[in-house]
Amino acid sequence: MLRDPSTKYRAFPPVPLTNRQWPSRTLTRAPIWCSVDLRDGNQALAVPMNVSQKLELFDALVRCGFKEIEVGFPSASNTEFAFNRRLIEDQRIPGDVTIQCLVQAREDLIDRTFESLAGARRVIIHLYNAVSPAQRRVVFGLEPSGIIELAVRGARWIKDRVPALEAGGTEVVLQYSPESFSLAEVEFSRDISEAVMDVWQPTPERKMILNLPDTVEIAGPNVYADQIEWMVTRIRNRESLVISLHTHNDRGTGTAATELGLLAGADRVEGTLFGNGERTGNLDVINVAMNLYMQGIDPKLDFSDLNGLREIYERCTGMSVPPRHPYAGELVFTAFSGSHQDAIKKGLNEWAKGGRSHWDVPYLAIDPADLGREYREVIRVNSQSGKGGVAYLLESEFGIELPKELQREFGPLANDEVDRLGREVSAAELKAMFWNEYIDRATPCALHHFHADGVDGLFRCRASVILHGHERKIGGEGNGPIAAFAAALIHDAGLPAFEVVAFKQQSLSAGTEASALSFIQIRLTDGRQAWGAGVDTNIELASIKAVISAVNRAAVPRPDAPPPAGSPDRPPLTP
Numbered sequence: 001m002l003r004d005p006s007t008k009y010r011a012f013p014p015v016p017l018t019n020r021q022w023p024s025r026t027l028t029r030a031p032i033w034c035s036v037d038l039r040d041g042n043q044a045l046a047v048p049m050n051v052s053q054k055l056e057l058f059d060a061l062v063r064c065g066f067k068e069i070e071v072g073f074p075s076a077s078n079t080e081f082a083f084n085r086r087l088i089e090d091q092r093i094p095g096d097v098t099i100q101c102l103v104q105a106r107e108d109l110i111d112r113t114f115e116s117l118a119g120a121r122r123v124i125i126h127l128y129n130a131v132s133p134a135q136r137r138v139v140f141g142l143e144p145s146g147i148i149e150l151a152v153r154g155a156r157w158i159k160d161r162v163p164a165l166e167a168g169g170t171e172v173v174l175q176y177s178p179e180s181f182s183l184a185e186v187e188f189s190r191d192i193s194e195a196v197m198d199v200w201q202p203t204p205e206r207k208m209i210l211n212l213p214d215t216v217e218i219a220g221p222n223v224y225a226d227q228i229e230w231m232v233t234r235i236r237n238r239e240s241l242v243i244s245l246h247t248h249n250d251r252g253t254g255t256a257a258t259e260l261g262l263l264a265g266a267d268r269v270e271g272t273l274f275g276n277g278e279r280t281g282n283l284d285v286i287n288v289a290m291n292l293y294m295q296g297i298d299p300k301l302d303f304s305d306l307n308g309l310r311e312i313y314e315r316c317t318g319m320s321v322p323p324r325h326p327y328a329g330e331l332v333f334t335a336f337s338g339s340h341q342d343a344i345k346k347g348l349n350e351w352a353k354g355g356r357s358h359w360d361v362p363y364l365a366i367d368p369a370d371l372g373r374e375y376r377e378v379i380r381v382n383s384q385s386g387k388g389g390v391a392y393l394l395e396s397e398f399g400i401e402l403p404k405e406l407q408r409e410f411g412p413l414a415n416d417e418v419d420r421l422g423r424e425v426s427a428a429e430l431k432a433m434f435w436n437e438y439i440d441r442a443t444p445c446a447l448h449h450f451h452a453d454g455v456d457g458l459f460r461c462r463a464s465v466i467l468h469g470h471e472r473k474i475g476g477e478g479n480g481p482i483a484a485f486a487a488a489l490i491h492d493a494g495l496p497a498f499e500v501v502a503f504k505q506q507s508l509s510a511g512t513e514a515s516a517l518s519f520i521q522i523r524l525t526d527g528r529q530a531w532g533a534g535v536d537t538n539i540e541l542a543s544i545k546a547v548i549s550a551v552n553r554a555a556v557p558r559p560d561a562p563p564p565a566g567s568p569d570r571p572p573l574t575p
């Protein structure tokens with residue numbers, strides 16, 4: 001890079017616009033949308049789509065609600081021509097959808113374009129030529145007047161051929177793009193556009209589309225907005241024009257440029273799904289549409305199955321959507337940070353309870369469900385996650401409702417393990433960690449047999465346990481089976497005295513089998529506390545197993561476990 005970039009680059013000159021209005025306006029409605037996926041996007045693929053891929057993507061665009069779709073450049077290749085014929089002859093274009101075709105100002109190309117459109121119900125014929133000083137100089141080698149003549153010639157060739165197409169029953173709309181509009185002097189763009197208008201003679205009843213492309217984005221979005229407002233307020237016969245925007249994303253501000261261009265007075269937007277297109281791509285239409293949606297404005301496009309749309313797009317184009325791509329990326333409704341997860345969980349719970357009129361969930365700009373994405377995608381767990389994320393995943397994926405205090409105990413244990421693995425873990429792996437830490441604890445004490453009877457509130461139990469590898473028959477009394485078993489463990493098996501301080505039970509269904517899941521917290525006489533958990537199809541046995549789990553966890557750490565609770569390396573089991 002240069003130490004002084006000003007020796008090579010210069011700022012784009014400001015647009016001569018005073019009293020600009022766009023900064024104080026607000027967007028209130030959706031523009032007319034035109035998809036250019038099948039042309040601008042397709043042209044930018046290493047391997048362009050074949051006819052069947054284009055058909056699949058065309059159908060998907062129709063399902064999204066696009067009413068104008070640029071289907072190609074039929075004079076450029078046989079595939080493009082064949083695609084038009086297939087759409088028209090197989091009657092695949094719905095009655096409310098207009099197809100659009102691009103063509104340069106060359107008579108043979110214009111002829112072929114008209115030929116490809118015979119029999120269509122309604123078409124947009126899109127003429128373009130470049131207008132920037134660099135292209136005038138290096139591509140055409142023409143003065144501005146020569147470029148205007150070229151555009152006018154092209155406009156005439158098109159105008160001459162319209163009646164024949166109309167005679168066959170096709171309604172024709174005309175569109176002109178001064179390509180590289182944003183790089184040209186606004187006065188020249190106006191002059192050449194007015195020269196084309198003089199040929200086509202649009203009226204308020206029969207408008208033409210004037211598309212003003214940001215072909216290569218080299219200035220800020222505010223400059224593009226100024227250029228649009230300048231044109232909209234100065235061009236002759238504005239009421240006979242549909243002003244259209246077509247932005248690219250070289251500076252990463254294609255979305256901003258489009259939104260500001262709409263504020264500046266444009267009516268229509270061209271773009272592609274997921275921003276496919278030359279270099280950094282075209283405007284991502286989904287982005288602007290969903291930005292409107294999350295402001296409460298009907299975007300008039302439907303992206304309620306965004307994952308499905310993404311699959312079609314990736315299959316047809318061979319491109320992939322980056323994981324952090326707005327709205328569509330795999331990770332955009334995912335929080336890794338513990339505090340974010342906690343806030344999201346609370347926000348989603350509040351929303352699920354109802355009672356709030358408008359979406360206001362921390363860290364989620366939009367409800368993922370509106371895009372066909374699920375809440376369970378929201379939280380994944382890595383070493384940065386907290387107890388909230390861990391608890392949320394166990395509950396949403398497996399219906400395991402950890403008591404709050406147990407969440408506080410298990411969260412850090414799970415995080416230690418995730419840290420050790422050094423990667424994100426799945427919900428199934430988290431469940432396995434929970435089972436390993438709580439449910440499958442069979443040392444030093446394992447349950448072999450348990451039976452309890454109660455009379456008048458007094459329960460007696462008989463049990464056998466394997467303690468340090470030896471079977472012990474034990475018995476005890478208490479005001480319930482758990483209390484009777486605790487007494488048996490303390491008095492007959494000689495375990496350190498403890499009391500049960502918390503107990504929670506839930507049912508758990510896995511497949512066709514319903515089972516009970518019990519959580520028990522015990523406190524030893526030295527003050528240490530530990531949680532245990534047990535699962536069994538028998539509700540009483542689930543609780544007894546939870547007592548064993550708690551006792552084992554409080555007694556001795558597993559040989560493969562981290563340092564014992566209370567050691568300097570690991571927080572005590574006591575909160």
Ligand code: KIV
Nearest residue numbers: 128177179180213215
């Ligand atoms: O980016 C562009 O300028 C274009 C035109 C052909 C509209 O794609």
Ligand code: ZN
Nearest residue numbers: 040215246282
């Ligand atoms: Zn383009």
